[in-house]
Amino acid sequence: MKKILLATALLAVVSSVSANEISPVMDKNTCEKVVYPKAALINEETGSVTLAVLVGTDGNVMDSKIEKSSGSKTLDKATAKIFSSCKFKPGSKDGKAQQVWTKLEYVWSLS
Helix, strand or coil: CCCCCCEEEEEEEECCCCCCEECCEEEHHHCCCCCCCHHHHHCCCCEEEEEEEEECCCCEEEEEEEEECCCCHHHHHHHHHHHHCCEEECCEECCEECCEEEEEEEEEEEC
16 A cells, blocks of 8 residues: 655744844735645655744845754755745835845644
8 A cells, every 4th residue: 555645834933023123024916825845755754944034125025044954954945946936925123125144944744
């Protein structure tokens, strides 16, 4: 009997800002389609990735870094690639758009 793996993922935005600051807001419709990496599926890799992204005043991702690894380089790289393609409503402080780091958590799971 063949084993069937269902790949699922969960995204959570993790941020902390003061009262006069607004965090960037991701437009999920602009992100690259999430595809479970083939190598990770074959090896049945799962895990949670915490990614920090720097969102520019134009809403584009300017930089990203892995804050907490899933334990799989394949899943970590896939997470960074997916979210680097996303567009955001830029963050602001006192009503002015500004570059802001925000954290995203992505959970890769097989069931």
